[in-house]
Structure formats: C-alpha cells, structure tokens
Amino acid sequence: MPRRIGDVARGAGVGVETVRFYEREGLVDQPLKPMRGWREYDEAALGQINQIKLAQGMGLxxxxxxxxxxxxxxxxxxxxxxxxxxxxxxxxxxxxxxxxxxxxxxxxxxxxxxxxxxxxxxxxxxxxxxxxxxxxxxxx
Amino acid sequence: MPRRIGDVARGAGVGVETVRFYEREGLVDQPLKPMRGWREYDEAALGQINQIKLAQGMGLxxxxxxxxxxxxxxxxxxxxxxxxxxxxxxxxxxxxxxxxxxxxxxxxxxxxxxxxxxxxxxxxxxxxxxxxxxxxxxxx
DNA sequence: CTTGCATCCGTAGCAAGGTACGGACTGCAG
DNA sequence: CTGCAGTCCGTACCTTGCTACGGATGCAAG
CATH class of the missing domain: 1.20.5 (Single alpha-helices involved in coiled-coils or other helix-helix interfaces)
Structure with a gap:
C-alpha cells in the first residue's frame, strides 16, 4: 500500500516526475496536502496510473x-x-x-x-x- | 524563375518561414545577401526544397x-x-x-x-x- | 544537531518540424 | 512623399509526453 509519491511511482513503474505530471494534467487525483509534511497516497493513484498505461497502450x-x-x-x-x-x-x-x-x-x-x-x-x-x-x- | 524568397516559397508550395527554416537547417543554400536589398534566388533553391519534400515523403x-x-x-x-x-x-x-x-x-x-x-x-x-x-x- | 534522502513546487528543456511575431528596412506605385 | 506589400532577422511559440533543475522543506537515523 503506497504512502508517498515515491512509493506510487515505484509501484506503477514510472518516475516521480511522471506522477506529478499526471496530477497536473488532472488524470491522477492528488491527495490534499497537510499544512506541513507529505501527501498521503492510497491505492487509487496506482489504479489511475495503470488505467493511463492501458489507455496509452491503445493509443489514446x-x-x-x-x-x-x-x-x-x-x-x-x-x-x-x-x-x-x-x-x-x-x-x-x-x-x-x-x-x-x-x-x-x-x-x-x-x-x-x-x-x-x-x-x-x-x-x-x-x-x-x-x-x-x-x-x-x-x-x- | 524565382527572384525573391516569396517567389521560392510560392513556387515550392511552402511558407516563407519554412524556406527560412530550411536555410537555417542548412538544407537550402541561402544566397549571399547584398549589403542592402534582398537576396536573389535561382532555381537551385526550388530544386532543393523539392528534394526535401521527396525525402520527407519517404519518411526521411x-x-x-x-x-x-x-x-x-x-x-x-x-x-x-x-x-x-x-x-x-x-x-x-x-x-x-x-x-x-x-x-x-x-x-x-x-x-x-x-x-x-x-x-x-x-x-x-x-x-x-x-x-x-x-x-x-x-x-x- | 547534523547528515542525507525524499518531497514540494514552479519552471524550463527535450524532440521534430515548423509557425508566428515584432520592429526595421526595401522597393515600387501613386 | 507616402503608403503598402514584401524582406530581413532574431526570437518565441506550438504539439505531446514527459524529464530535469533548483531551492525550500520534511523527516528519520546517527
């Protein structure tokens, strides 16, 4: 279960920058940031990235x-x-x-x-x- | 017979900016510029652009x-x-x-x-x- | 407390092949 | 002489999908 963005990136087999890119594009929901500290990710981000990879594989x-x-x-x-x-x-x-x-x-x-x-x-x-x-x- | 860059562009069916781009890339030889006035083009430029188009058509x-x-x-x-x-x-x-x-x-x-x-x-x-x-x- | 890695964030750069813009100039017609 | 189209030149921008950088922070280990 991923906790931080690096975990998500490693889990999905992409770079941290790529996850952040998808977040900027609105394809991956970025968890709210606590006023201090790091964002807490869950499985959803991983699933979203996998869907992106699938769709990309189809040429979307x-x-x-x-x-x-x-x-x-x-x-x-x-x-x-x-x-x-x-x-x-x-x-x-x-x-x-x-x-x-x-x-x-x-x-x-x-x-x-x-x-x-x-x-x-x-x-x-x-x-x-x-x-x-x-x-x-x-x-x- | 083309004289100025606009003639070359029209003759080759591309934009003036495109001719200038090819010149920058070194694919089209740019005639020397007189200290004042406009460059004088000849058929060569047209032929070079046509070769570019041909090569592009082949995927080069x-x-x-x-x-x-x-x-x-x-x-x-x-x-x-x-x-x-x-x-x-x-x-x-x-x-x-x-x-x-x-x-x-x-x-x-x-x-x-x-x-x-x-x-x-x-x-x-x-x-x-x-x-x-x-x-x-x-x-x- | 300090080292050291990870994150956060905005911004800039890459490839490819152009396309567009802005200001200065040229040359010709009226 | 003035107007206007065309050139000249450098530079910035476009698309797509990332990738990298730099400075500021966070957090845990030693």
Whole structure:
C-alpha cells in the first residue's frame, strides 16, 4: 500500500516526475496536502496510473483521457457514448497514420531496391541531383 | 524563375518561414545577401526544397537529410553507402512504428467490438473502474 | 544537531518540424 | 512623399509526453 509519491511511482513503474505530471494534467487525483509534511497516497493513484498505461497502450492520448475522465462523472450511457466516440476517432487517426507510414515504407523499400539494382553501374540520380543543385563546380 | 524568397516559397508550395527554416537547417543554400536589398534566388533553391519534400515523403527526417547532404560532397560510392544506410535505418524505424501502431489499432478495434457486444447490458468495465477509483461516493 | 534522502513546487528543456511575431528596412506605385 | 506589400532577422511559440533543475522543506537515523 503506497504512502508517498515515491512509493506510487515505484509501484506503477514510472518516475516521480511522471506522477506529478499526471496530477497536473488532472488524470491522477492528488491527495490534499497537510499544512506541513507529505501527501498521503492510497491505492487509487496506482489504479489511475495503470488505467493511463492501458489507455496509452491503445493509443489514446492524454487529451483523450482528460475528456473521458470529465465524462465519467455523468451517466453511464453518456460516458459510454463518449468512450465509443473517442475510441472510434482515435482508431481512424491511427489508421490514417498507418496508411501514411505504409506509403513511406513502400517508397523507402523501392528506393533500396533501386539502389541494389543499380549496383555498381554508378548512376545514382540523387547524387547527380544534389550535385546539380550546386552548379558552381560543374560550370568550370 | 524565382527572384525573391516569396517567389521560392510560392513556387515550392511552402511558407516563407519554412524556406527560412530550411536555410537555417542548412538544407537550402541561402544566397549571399547584398549589403542592402534582398537576396536573389535561382532555381537551385526550388530544386532543393523539392528534394526535401521527396525525402520527407519517404519518411526521411531533417536530420537524415543533413547527414546525406554532408556526405554528398564526397565520392559517389561513399555517398551511396550513406544513402543505403540511412534509408535502411529509416525503413526499420518505420516498420517498428507501424508494428506499434498496429498493436494499438487492434486494441482499439477490440475495445469497440466489446462495446458493441456489451450493447445495452450496461456493464462497461471502464466506467465501473473509473468510478471505483473515487470510492468516496459509493461508501455512502 | 547534523547528515542525507525524499518531497514540494514552479519552471524550463527535450524532440521534430515548423509557425508566428515584432520592429526595421526595401522597393515600387501613386 | 507616402503608403503598402514584401524582406530581413532574431526570437518565441506550438504539439505531446514527459524529464530535469533548483531551492525550500520534511523527516528519520546517527
């Protein structure tokens, strides 16, 4: 059972600064501070950090989580709607990201293939292109 | 034929600030400034920006391009080796990124499926979980 | 009482790739 | 001559998710 922020951090496998960051973001509830001394944490903080890690593993952003946390105070149906909305939006965003990366992947793979095919023929268009852009030397 | 930075920017479809950013990064050669007046650009700047856009489309980073540009002054064989190295490294990085995103994609899709399956049964574990983390209210 | 680690708190910095701003200047049209 | 758009230049800001720093305090052991 965690008592102080360092215990929470170690228990969740994150740094103390990270816990404090989550608190600033409002994702982890910061226990009230006694007028002197250290804050007293309980299991809730640990659970909240684990939920953050879970959500992060699914690709949700901190901003997404803030929205969902705000909605969690409302009725279950509303909350579920918000969850589905957020998850669907993030799914679309991630699909778009994957599509963009796949295009890049193909372009890079093609480039490598061309490189190997040209092999020793030594007609790299990029090298020619880059040096054509500095025509000072070729003009003499 | 571009004359001033604004012409270059319009011609390349980027902002003036972006051209200046590439100049600061050393990816676009900035023509010498006359003691008074405006710099005079030629086609080279346009070509360099187009190469940047191409490389970006393949997923190369600005840092990658800096390295390659530095190598372009050397012999062709050295340059080609550096290109292959950079491209291969970036390809690996992008594959890793795609793999990570695919995991997230699956997790999100699963979550949505679970949401729909639970449908009106109203037993969302996330809602329960979040509210269990604030047990103040349930204790009464 | 002193050492020494932990916490508290605000603030600043990192990566990446730009974007924006403010004040001074330039050059051209009216 | 004046107005106005465009440049020049340095610097600050943006996003995201942390991470680090520095000075002040707290607390327990020796």
């Amino acid at each position: 952003t901190i901003a997404d989580m803030k929205v969902l946390k705000a909605r969690a105070k409302g009725a279950r149906a509303q909350f579920c709607g918000a969850v589905r909305e957020t998850v669907a939006a993030r799914l679309d965003a991630i699909d778009a990201e994957i599509a963009a990366l796949s295009l890049k992947r193909e372009a890079l793979a093609d480039w490598l293939k061309q490189c190997r095919r040209r092999g020793k023929r030594g007609d790299c268009p990029l090298y020619a292109g880059i040096n054509a852009l500095a025509p000072k030397r070729s003009k003499r | 980073t600005i840092a990658d391009m800096k390295v390659l540009k530095a190598r372009a002054k050397g012999a062709r064989a050295q340059f080609c080796g550096a290109v292959r190295e950079t491209v291969a490294a970036r390809l690996d990085a992008i594959d890793a990124e795609i793999a990570a995103l695919s995991l997230k994609r699956e997790a999100l899709a699963d979550w949505l499926k679970q949401c729909r399956r639970r449908g009106k049964r109203g037993d969302c574990p996330l809602y329960a979980g979040i509210n269990a983390l604030a047990p103040k209210r349930s204790k009464r």
